[in-house]
Amino acid sequence: MIPFASLADKRMAEKIAQEGRSQNIYIEIKNVNNEYILEVDKEENIEIATDIYRVMMGLPKQFTPSKEWSEIAAVPMGFATKAIIVFCIAVYALDALKIMPELYSVMKFSSDPKLGLNEIVQGQFWRAITPIFLHFGLMHILFNMLWMKDLGKLVEVERSSNFLLLFILVVGSISNFSQYLISGPNFGGMSGVVYGLLGYLWMYKRFNKESKYSLPKSDVILMVGWFFLCLMGVFVFSIANMAHALGLSLGMFAGIFYGQYDTGRTDMKNSLLFTSLAILFSGLTLGVELFKLSQIQ
Known part of the structure; x- marks a missing residue:
C-alpha cells in the first residue's frame, strides 16, 4: 500500500x-x-x-500540466534566451532603483515626440529595437519574461541562438515602428516579440507535423483571447496593440514559411488561409486603433 x-x-x-x-x-x-x-x-x-x-x-x-507543457518544461534555456531575459531584468532594475534614471529616455523609440524619427535617422539606430527591453511595472515584466522563457527556448533549440536573436531584432523593430506610428514613442515591452514567437511556433507545428514541440491549443486560445481583450480596451492600462498585432502576424508568416521549407512540402490551401488570418489580425488592429484615435480627436 x-x-x-x-x-x-x-x-x-x-x-x-x-x-x-x-x-x-x-x-x-x-x-x-x-x-x-x-x-x-x-x-x-x-x-x-x-x-x-x-x-x-x-x-x-x-x-x-499538459503533455506539451511537460515536454516544454524539460527543454533547457539556451544562451540567447537567458541573455535576453537577464538584460530585460537588468534594465528594469536599473530604472526602478533609480541607478540610471535617464536610461529609459535613451532607450525609447524617441526621447521626445516632437523629434519624430530624427534621432534614429541621425544615427541613434538602437532606438528602433530597444523599446522591447523597457517594462513599466512588475507584472508587466513578469508576464513577458515567463512567456519569453518558454517560447524563446523552443525557437532557440529547434533552430539556433542566431535565429532567435535575428527573429527578435526583425520582429521587435517592425512591431516597434508600427506602434510608434499609432501612439508615438511612449511604449515598451517584449510582448510584441512574445506574440511573434507564439505565432511562429503555432504555425510551424501546423505546417511541420514532425516538429518535436507544440503549444497546447488552450494556451494559443488564451493568448489570442488576451490579444482581443487588449484590443477592445477591456483593461485600463495602456497596451501596445499594434506591436502585438504586427508581432503575431510576422511570427505567423515565418512559421508558415519555415514549416513548409523544412518539410519540402507546400500546402497552398492552408498557406492562403493562415496568411489571410495573419493579415486580418494586423488589419483589424489598425482599424480599431485608428477609430480610437478619431474618437479622441
Whole structure:
C-alpha cells in the first residue's frame, strides 16, 4: 500500500475511503498515533485518490500540466534566451532603483515626440529595437519574461541562438515602428516579440507535423483571447496593440514559411488561409486603433 494523505478526522477519512470505492479505487485507512493515514493499493491510482481527497476536503483538484507543457518544461534555456531575459531584468532594475534614471529616455523609440524619427535617422539606430527591453511595472515584466522563457527556448533549440536573436531584432523593430506610428514613442515591452514567437511556433507545428514541440491549443486560445481583450480596451492600462498585432502576424508568416521549407512540402490551401488570418489580425488592429484615435480627436 502507498500512503498519499493523512488527517485527524476518522469520519472524514472513512468518507474519503468510501468515495474511493465508488470510483473503483481501494483506499485503506491506518491509525498511527491518532493520525489517519490514507493509502492506495496501486501507484497508478495515486493521482485519482489524491483528487478525491482534495475535493472531499474542499480543495481544488491537483493541477496536472499538459503533455506539451511537460515536454516544454524539460527543454533547457539556451544562451540567447537567458541573455535576453537577464538584460530585460537588468534594465528594469536599473530604472526602478533609480541607478540610471535617464536610461529609459535613451532607450525609447524617441526621447521626445516632437523629434519624430530624427534621432534614429541621425544615427541613434538602437532606438528602433530597444523599446522591447523597457517594462513599466512588475507584472508587466513578469508576464513577458515567463512567456519569453518558454517560447524563446523552443525557437532557440529547434533552430539556433542566431535565429532567435535575428527573429527578435526583425520582429521587435517592425512591431516597434508600427506602434510608434499609432501612439508615438511612449511604449515598451517584449510582448510584441512574445506574440511573434507564439505565432511562429503555432504555425510551424501546423505546417511541420514532425516538429518535436507544440503549444497546447488552450494556451494559443488564451493568448489570442488576451490579444482581443487588449484590443477592445477591456483593461485600463495602456497596451501596445499594434506591436502585438504586427508581432503575431510576422511570427505567423515565418512559421508558415519555415514549416513548409523544412518539410519540402507546400500546402497552398492552408498557406492562403493562415496568411489571410495573419493579415486580418494586423488589419483589424489598425482599424480599431485608428477609430480610437478619431474618437479622441
